[in-house]
Amino acid sequence: MSEPTAIGQKLTMAKALNEGLRKSMEDDPKVLVMGEDVGKLGGVFRITDGLQKDFGEDRVIDTPLAESGIIGTAVGLAIRGYRPVCEIQFDGFVFPGFDQIVSQVAKIHSRSAGLVKMPITIRIPFGGGIGAVEHHSESPESYFAHAPGLKVVSCASPSDAYWMIQQAIASDDPVIFFEPKRRYWAKGEVADAPLPLHQARIARAGSDVTVAAYGPMVTTALEAAAVAAEEGRDVEVLDLRSLSPLDMPTILDSVRRTGRLVVVHEAWRNVSVSSEVAARVQEQAFYSLEAPVLRVTGYDTQYPPSRLEEEWLPNVDRILDAVDRSLSY
Amino acid sequence: MSEPTAIGQKLTMAKALNEGLRKSMEDDPKVLVMGEDVGKLGGVFRITDGLQKDFGEDRVIDTPLAESGIIGTAVGLAIRGYRPVCEIQFDGFVFPGFDQIVSQVAKIHSRSAGLVKMPITIRIPFGGGIGAVEHHSESPESYFAHAPGLKVVSCASPSDAYWMIQQAIASDDPVIFFEPKRRYWAKGEVADAPLPLHQARIARAGSDVTVAAYGPMVTTALEAAAVAAEEGRDVEVLDLRSLSPLDMPTILDSVRRTGRLVVVHEAWRNVSVSSEVAARVQEQAFYSLEAPVLRVTGYDTQYPPSRLEEEWLPNVDRILDAVDRSLSY
Amino acid sequence: MSEHVHAVHPEPDMVQLLTPEGQRVEHPDYPLDITDEQIAALYRDLVLVRRIDTEAIALQRQGELGLWASLLGQEAAQIGAGRALRPHDMAFPSYREHGVAWCRDVDPLTLLGLFRGTNLGGFSPYEHNFNTYTIVIGAQTLHAAGYAMGVVRDGAVGTGDPDRDTAVLTFFGDGASSQGDVNEAFVFSAAGNLPVVFFCQNNQWAISEPVTTQSRIPLYQRARGFGFPGVRVDGNDVLASLAVTRKALDDARNAQGPTLIEAFTYRMNPHTTSDDPTRYRLGAEAETWKLKDPIARVKAYLTRNAQLPHDFFDGVEAESQRLAEHVRTGCRALPNPTPASPFDALFEDMPDELREQRDEFVDFVASIDEEVHAR
C-alpha cells in the first residue's frame, strides 16, 4: 500500500514518481517497468528505486542497451495485453527509439482501425540546469507534440508527478511523459485528488499578463511573478501540464482576461510548443490580444556547455523582460 | 556537361533534379550519392537515373537497407572530406535515421567548435496525393525545422529543383532537401540563374491576402489564387522555399502590404512550420495584421488511406475558404 | 565495386525434403512424417494463394488496387511456415505474407484494404493471431520479441501443455536483415531466450539490391553472432519449410529460445506492381528459378505417388476459380473510408480539438458531395 506514504505527504518529485509507479504496479499486474538500469540501480535518478526488489525482475526489466528495442518490445508487450512504462535514461537518448515511437506506437491504433490499444507510457527526464554533458539537458517535447497519435504531458510538482504518472499509465493511449529532472529533488505536498491529465492549471492567479509554462519552467515563472508583484505587476501563471492536446479553453480564458501572453519553455523556439500556443491564441483570441504573444525559450543553438547554461536557459530576468515588453504594447 | 540539357529547357522536376545532381557530381569529385536502390535502378523515382552508369559504383552507392547506417556512414564520409547526398526512399522512412540526423549531423559542427564541416544533403521525397500506402505520403519537415544545426528547404518548381539541389550540395552546412514527389512529373523551364537558397519567392504578386506555401502546395496555392482572381480577390502567393531558416523579411514585407496571411502545407498542423510562421508574424507584424494568421494544413490524424487523401489534403476549396475567412475580419 | 569481394553461394547444407523434380528426400535433423492427403492439402494451399496473388495483380492493373506486393515464388516458404503455426501462436508479418495470412484463415479481402487504400490495415491481430502488415522494414521483429516477452511473463512457455505453450513467428526479408531493429530483436531474443522464430525469406532481392549488398555470408549464419541457431531451408520446398519451422516453433514453446530460419527462395515478380526489374536483373535468373517452382514439384510428387480422388486437381482448380471470383467481386465491394474514420481511429480517448477538426472535415466532405450531386 502506498497511499499512506504519498497523499498529504511532502515528497520530492523523485519520490512522488516512485510512489506513483508503485501504486500503478500494485493496482494493475499488467503494468511493467522497463529500460536501462531501472532494476537493481533503480534508474540513474532512482525513480524506480526498490521496484524490482518488490515486484520482481519480470515486472521491472533491465533491458539491453537499445532504445529502439525498448520501445519496439514495449509495442509487442502492449499487443500481448501489458502496460509497459519505458524509461528513457536522458532526453537526448530517445532518438534511436524515435522511429518506433512515431511510426509504430503512434500509428498502430489507427492502422488497426482502433482495434489495438497502445497503453504505453514513455518516461523522459528532460531539461537542463544540472551541469551535465551533451545530450543530457535537452527538451525534445516539440518533436513528439507534432506527431498525431501521441499524447504529451509534463509534470511540474510532486503532486502532479504522483498523480499524472498514474493517469498516464492508466491511459489507453500512448503518453510521452516528460519529467523536469532538475526539479526531481524539490519537495511538495501530494494533493488528495488529481486534475484531469490533459487540463492546464492556474498556478498563480493574476490580471495583468499571462505567463504560460510547463515542467521546469513553472517554478521559474512563479519566481518571476513574485518579483513582478513587488513591482506592482499582477502576473497570472499557467502550468500547461498537457502539451498535446493543449487545454485551449483554460489558456484562452486566461488570455481573454489579461489580454497578454508570454509562453516560456527551455526547448528551442523554432517550430516548438510555444509556436503552436502563439499560433492558436492569435487566431482564437485575436480581438482580445493587446500585445503579440511573446516567447521566452531556449535559443536556437545546440544546448550549450554547462558553464553557459545558467545564462542560456530562460530565467526570471528574461521572463520579466518579456512581461515588460508585453505590457509596453 | 549538363547545362545544354538543363538551363532554358522545359524539364520535369525529376529530370531537373537528375541534371542538378549530375552537375554537382561533375563539378566536385567529392560529391557522392548514396541510398537504397539509387544505383542500377536510379531510385524508385528515377531521380538518380544513369548516375551510377556515368560516375561508377564508388560515387553512386547502393547501400545496405538501413537508414541510420546511411546517415551515419555519410557523417564519416563527410569527416573524411566527402560531400554525401543521401536519398531517403520515402518520407516515412527517414525516422530510423533520425538519431544520426539530429544528434550527429546537426551537432558535430557545434561539438567540434566549428572545426568539422557536415556538408551532407539528405534528399527526401515528401507529401501525398500519389495513392500510396502508409508511410509513403508524409510531410515530416517540421521535425527537422525544430532542430538547430539543420537547414531545411523544399523546391516547388523544376527550375528551383535544378538550382536548389546544387546549392544544397554546395552548402557546407547540412541541408534536409524536401522534394514534392507528386510534382516530380510536372514540367517547367529552368531559369538561367538561381535565387539564394534561403530566400522566399513571390510566386504571384497580389494585394488583398498573402498565401504562403512551399513544395507541393505552391501549385495548389496558385490555382486558388487564379480562382480568387476571377472572383475579384487579389491573392499574393509566397513560395517559402526555405523552411529553416525562414526568410522573414520577404514574409513580413508581404504581410505588411496585404495585412492578411494564410499559411498552407500538407504537414500536420500541430507544432508545425505554419505554427512558427504564425507565431513570428503575429509578433513581428502585430500592428499590420488585419486578421489573424490562418492555417490550411493536413489534419492532426495519421495520413489517411489513399481513397480519402484528395479530401484530406489542403486543396483549392479549403484555401479559398481561408482566404474568405481572412478577408471577413 | 571494390567493396564487394565475396559472393553468396547457396549452402550445401540447405534443408530440402522435396526436390524440384518432386522426389521425397530425407534429412536426418528434420524427419517429417506426413500423409499424401496432408501433402495434397498443402498443394491446395499453394495453388490458392498463388491464385489470390494473380487476381490481386490483375485488380491492380485494372485500377482497383493502388499497389500489390506479389508473393509469386515464395508460396512454399509461406505455406510451410504458416501451417507450422498452432492457433494460439502469434505471427508478425511484413507486407508480403499473404500466404501466411491464408494459413491463419484471414480472408484475402481483409488484406486488400491496405492496397486498395480503403484502410491502413484495418483488422484485428487478435482475431486470427496474425498482426496487421508492417511496412517499415524490420519494425515488426521487435514487436514479435516484445510479444514473446509477454508470453514468457504469462507463463506460456515450457509448461509441456500444448494448449498453453505459445510461440511467436515473425517474417522479414533479406534486405531487412541490415536494419538495426532486426538485429536488436536478435539481441533481446537471445538475451531473454524468448520463444520467437525469425523467418527470413531471402528472395535474393531487396527491390533492386541483390542480397550481396546486405551480407557476404549466408543470412542464416547471422544467428551465430547472437548465440542462437540458424538454419537455411529450401524456401521453394513446402515440406522442408514446414518441418524446419515446426521444429523451431517447438523449440520456442519448450523454452529452448529463438531460431533464425533463412528460407532460400526467389521473388519471381517485380518488387511491387510499381517496380521494373528489367532495370536491374536478368530475365534468365527468373528462368532458372522457374525450374524450382514450389508448386510444380508438389504436383509432380502427388501425381507420381499419391492415391487421390481422380478429380482432386480439377477440384482444386474449381475452388481456385471460386476464390478468384470472391476476390474480384469482394475487392470492388470494399467500403470506402468514411471521412470521420481517421479521426475516430487515432485515439481511444479523443481530445476535443481533434473532435472539432473531425466535424470540420466531415462537413467539408459533405459540402463537396453536395456540389457533386448538385452538378
Added chain:
Amino acid sequence: MSEHVHAVHPEPDMVQLLTPEGQRVEHPDYPLDITDEQIAALYRDLVLVRRIDTEAIALQRQGELGLWASLLGQEAAQIGAGRALRPHDMAFPSYREHGVAWCRDVDPLTLLGLFRGTNLGGFSPYEHNFNTYTIVIGAQTLHAAGYAMGVVRDGAVGTGDPDRDTAVLTFFGDGASSQGDVNEAFVFSAAGNLPVVFFCQNNQWAISEPVTTQSRIPLYQRARGFGFPGVRVDGNDVLASLAVTRKALDDARNAQGPTLIEAFTYRMNPHTTSDDPTRYRLGAEAETWKLKDPIARVKAYLTRNAQLPHDFFDGVEAESQRLAEHVRTGCRALPNPTPASPFDALFEDMPDELREQRDEFVDFVASIDEEVHAR
C-alpha cells in the same frame, strides 16, 4: 530471471601474451617481437594515463569537473590499441578512451573541456586523427565505417605502401554491442569489406547491467554472424592488446576487411563519478580483478627481466607528478565559453535570425555581468 539462462564464461581462447604474474607467454597467431625498452615505454604510457584519470577524478571531487568517466582497469586495452595505430590511421572513440587519446598525442587538457562544461568536445579530429568523443552509444561506429568508405574511395587500402594504406579503429563498450547502430556498422563494414577495426572494451558492465543482459555468448563471436573475424584478447594485457590490434589494423590496411576485437577487461571504478556501483555489484568482484591489474604485471615483468636505467621507475613517477600538475593547473585555466560561441559554432553560414538571437544573448549576458559588477 526466467529470461536469463546462459552465462558468459571467459573464453579459454582469450589471447594473452603477459600473464597477471608478469610472465611472457607466446601465442601462435600473435607473435610479438618487442624489446624491453618498448615494453618500458608502454609501462610509462600506462602509468601516465592512470595518473591523468586519478587527477581528473580528484578535480571532479573538487568541483572543477562536472563529471568524469574513469578508465581505471582499462589502461592496457586502450594503450595496446592506441599504440597499434599509425599516424595517418583514424580513431573514433566513445567517451572513455583517454588512453587512446594519449597515444594520439592529444593533450589531456583537450579532453577536459567536455567534462568541465567549457565546450562540447571542442577540438579538431584532424589534428591528431582522433575524433571528438561521442556520447550517444554506438553512433561513432557508423562514422568509422563511413570514414573507412572514404579511405577506400581514396585508394588508401591494399596498395602495399605503408605511408598510404590507412585503417580506422573505433571503440565501444559491451553495452553498446546491443545498439542497432553498432550492428549496422558491422553490416556496412562486412558488405563493403571496409578497413575498419571494431574495438569493444568489454568491461563487464554497462552502468548497472552485467554483460549477460546484452549477450549470452562472448561478444567477439558477434562478428561471425556478419562474416568477419572476431577475437577476444586479455584487455588487461597491454602486449596482447597491442599485438591483436596491430594484426587487425594490418589486415584492414591490406584490404582484408574488418575485425572485431573484444578486449576482456573490467571497469574498476564507478561508471562515472555520478554512479554508485555498491547498488549493483559486489566489491569482491573488483578485488579479484585487482589481481589482474594491467600495470602491476608489466612492472613485474620489467623488474624481473629488463635491463633498464636504475632510475627508470623513479623517472616515470617524476614525469607522472609533472603531468598531474599540468592537468590540475591547466584544468582550472580552461577558458569559459563565450556567450557567442554556441551561436558561432552552429553553422558555417550563420542565418540572420540566428545572428539576432546571438546579439540579444550577448547583450543579455553583458547586462547581467554589469549587475554583478555593480554589486
